[in-house]
Amino acid sequence: MRDLRISIAIIVTVLLSVGVIMIFSSSGIYALQELGSSTYFLQRHLVYLCVGFILMALVMAMDYRLLSQYSKPILILSIVTLVLVLIPGIGKEVYGARRWFRFLGFGFQPSEFVKLAVVIYMADFLARKQNRIKSFFFGFIPVLCVLGVVSLLILKQPDLGTTVLIAIVVFIMLFIAGTRIGYLASIVFLSLPAAYYLIALVPYRLRRIQAFLDPWSDKQGAGFQLVQSQIALGSGGIFGIGLGKSMQKLFYLPAAHTDFILSIIGEELGLLGTTAIVFLFALFVWQGARIAKRTEDPFGYFLAIGIVAMIGLQAIVNIGVSIGAFPTKGLPLPFISYGGSALIMQMVCVGILLNISRIQDLL
Secondary structure, X not given: OXXXXXXXXXXXXXXXXXXXXXXXXXXXXXXXXXXXXXXXXXXXXXXXXXXXXXXXXXXXXXOOOHHHHOHXXXXXXXXXXXXXXXXXOOEEEEOOEEEEEEEOXXXXXXXXXXXXHXXXXXXXHHHHOHHHXXXXXHHHHHHHHHHHHHHHHHHOOOOHHHHHHHHHHHHHHHHHHOOOHHHHHHXXXXXXXXXXXXXXXXXXXXXXXXXXXXXXXXXXXXOHHHHHHHHHHHHHOOOOOOOOOOOOOOOXXXXXXXXXXXXXXXXXXXXXXHHHHHHHHHHHHHHHHHHHHHOOOXXXXXXXXXXXXXXXXXXXXXXXXXXXXXXXXXXXXXXXXXXXXXXXXXXXXXXXXXXXXXXXXXX
């Protein structure tokens, strides 16, 4: 599978390179105005990249099958971090959300670690329970309990987007493993009242849904971000207005270098630029799925499926939000958006995926 490893490495390298360029382009003026240095976000992003490359190299050098032995301790550790981040004085609260640890001026978001921890645990569980996966009590309830604990702690931060993402990834892994569709459908049905409560009865989430349905009806309020995103994408046309020439990044589009960086790419590089990004993510999912398909070890197979699904879904959601296909969610574009813990954990995931491919060649 050497050809697949090379392909994945090239795709990720291109996406990371685009991220470095576009983070500087989208944040330079804002950083200069607000923080006194046009390279403030770029410098921090490069630090995160270095950490990510180091961890990715370490993960690639080990045997991924060791993760199976430590799946439960990893999951427990991740849950402990979710508890700690909710404690005042330990977790950092920003705009009413308590999602980060702060250390030496840098932040770490434990929910990013939890995403990978849950995927590792699920891969180990499904590999061990292959003959009982259709059992409601032994193959489904344990997963539901773990997912419930993790979801409640992340919702407490609050972070509905990450909760939904983790749940969908878990359901995809269960479906591929052969869990009865009726189990999955029943949980989705039973969760509808909770979804209504979490959206309709929480004002800021309800405003997001209303803005998603008709952003132009409140273009100076709840729909402002989505309207500005659509203006940016529309302004770019087919070829874009030129790298570094975006107007929306001039304090019009909030989160231009994080959640809505694709909109700046569309404005500066046009439809061709955004199409190229979509194509690269599609190719990443395709090649990652091929690695999973060729993996004979059950743990490695499910682990690869979980990693590819997690990164692919996050890319789909971010792209969908930028173009107005989904309500606004705080999920960055993998490998491209500015962000420390998200970027680092995504690179660790790629390291594991490449490691699975390498070990299979040695077997």
